[in-house]
Amino acid sequence: MIFTVAHKELRALFSSPLAWILLALVQILLTWVFLGRLDAFLQVQPQLVQIANPPGFTEIIVMPVFALAAILLLMITPLLTMRQLAEERKNHTLVLLLSAPISVTEIVLGKFLGLMVFLLSIIALIVALSMTLLAGGTLDFGLLISGAVGLFLLVCCFVALGLYVSSLTAQPVIAAIGVLGVLVGFWLIDLVASDYEGWIHYFSIFKHFEQFNNGLLDSLSVVYFILFTSLFLLLTVRRLDGERLYG
Amino acid sequence: MTNEPVPLTLSAKHLQRNYGNHQAVQNITLELRRGEVLGLLGPNGAGKTTTLRMITGNLAPSAGSIEICGVDLLNNPREAKAYLGYLPEMPPLYFDMTVDEYLRFVARLHRVEKQRIPHLLESSKIRCGLPDRGRQLIGTLSKGLQQRVGIAQAIIHEPDVIILDEPTVGLDPNQMRELRELIQDLRKSCSIILSTHILSEVEWACDRVHIMHEGRMVLSETLAGLKQKGINLETVFTQLTQQTVPVQ
Structure with missing residues (x-):
């Protein structure tokens, strides 16, 4: 049943221009940055040769691209999640799901899965972009994989939070703005609190992502991402269940 | 009627639903047997849709129990909902x-x-x-x-139980006639609840009629029984839904 819902979400996404435009735009923007970094790398290459143990392609080109991809995903995930439950409610189709022999958990997980498959295709394209560097040298695959896993976990958090906010309202636009606001808030934690090592950093999604992007698979960060995602998925289920009980 | 009991497909007992202090639905009991078409009548805001939402598992009742084909909807929603087909208002x-x-x-x-x-x-x-x-x-x-x-x-x-909430909204007279034929066809295999506030719909389609008013069931009677007593549905509807104190 989870797959039935996920399949429907994916179909709906790919039959609308939104998904294709997002895929194209993300790819164009990232390729632009990618080429810019490649240019910079080629300029400093002669000096790099003189350093012992110089940074390679992956550190100089791929990691900045991944860091930018994280910000881009922060901006596009709300556009994708806003439709989910808010629009179902607005078009009265939520009733169809709720009166079908399927549990609320399955509905929420199905929607989560559908969106994750779509966003994974964006991550796959970013990784594919980085792989083109293999034409001219070698990549640090450990770093690349760690960055991709970080991006994946980061997106899990975005989607779970997006679904929750979407379950609170019947207005897709309000859902989008709500999620964007919260996510930008998380991003700002870094900027505001960058000068000291405070407890607040434990709550920063991007601080944890940075760990991955530096090639550090920190179990604390993994736990943070998993807890964040499960918490908001659970809240979404509770919210939809609550509607049945109190609504 | 044969003596052999026709199996119950839906049984809702003493349903109650509160919104805060307001009781939208009070003590509603519904029973439906296979092959039966039940008309749920009432003025707007009488609690018809609330009742149907409870029967279809979209809303949890504050009190009461619901069984669909012998399966408890509240304890075993997945199994029970498989027997249901629901067309909401929208x-x-x-x-x-x-x-x-x-x-x-x-x-x-x-x-x-x-x-x-x-x-x-x-x-x-x-x-x-x-x-x-x-x-x-x-x-x-x-x-x-x-x-x-x-x-x-x-x-x-x-499904064994089909619940149609105001299905004729937006249909032209020809389509209404087709819907009537469809209902006659469907009743051979299942039971149907038809919610409406159009009296003629009930007269052409239903075996039994329930009239709701201010969250209460004010009339529960077979159409044949009404006819036998010589009571016109429209008269009884007006009588029952224009007074605030319900007739038992």
Whole structure:
């Protein structure tokens, strides 16, 4: 049943221009940055040769691209999640799901899965972009994989939070703005609190992502991402269940 | 009537629903047997939709119990809901899907086996007068056709209990007649609850009628019984729903 819902979400996404435009735009923007970094790398290459143990392609080109991809995903995930439950409610189709022999958990997980498959295709394209560097040298695959896993976990958090906010309202636009606001808030934690090592950093999604992007698979960060995602998925289920009980 | 008891498909006992201090539905008891069509009548705001939402598992009752084909809806919702087909007041349609895509999705949601889906898809489209609309986007259909897709959605998985909340809204007289024929056809295999505030709909389609007013059941009678007593449905409806104190 989870797959039935996920399949429907994916179909709906790919039959609308939104998904294709997002895929194209993300790819164009990232390729632009990618080429810019490649240019910079080629300029400093002669000096790099003189350093012992110089940074390679992956550190100089791929990691900045991944860091930018994280910000881009922060901006596009709300556009994708806003439709989910808010629009179902607005078009009265939520009733169809709720009166079908399927549990609320399955509905929420199905929607989560559908969106994750779509966003994974964006991550796959970013990784594919980085792989083109293999034409001219070698990549640090450990770093690349760690960055991709970080991006994946980061997106899990975005989607779970997006679904929750979407379950609170019947207005897709309000859902989008709500999620964007919260996510930008998380991003700002870094900027505001960058000068000291405070407890607040434990709550920063991007601080944890940075760990991955530096090639550090920190179990604390993994736990943070998993807890964040499960918490908001659970809240979404509770919210939809609550509607049945109190609504 | 034969002496052999016809099995109960739906039994709701002493349903109650509160919104804060307001009691939207009080002590409603409904029973439905196979092959029966029950008309749920009442003025707007009488609690019809609230009652139907409780029976379909969209709203939890504050008190009372609901059994569908012998399965408790509150304790075992997944099993119980499989017996239900529901057309809400607003048909739950995805406008960016084609009719075929949509009906196939609904069938899968109701756990219909994969090999039966093509057959059920065709038969439900024919029953609802949509045989050549399969590839059309739902959003481009007229209101009447959308309503028919809504009905097709409620019957595609061959449920035992079909609940139609104001199904004739937006239909022209010809389509209403077709709906009447469809209901006569459906009752051979299942039982139907028809909620409406149009009295003539009840007279042509139903065996029994329940009238609700201010959240209470004020009349529960078979149409044949009404006829026998020489009571006109319209008179009794006006009588019962214009006074605030309900007649027991």
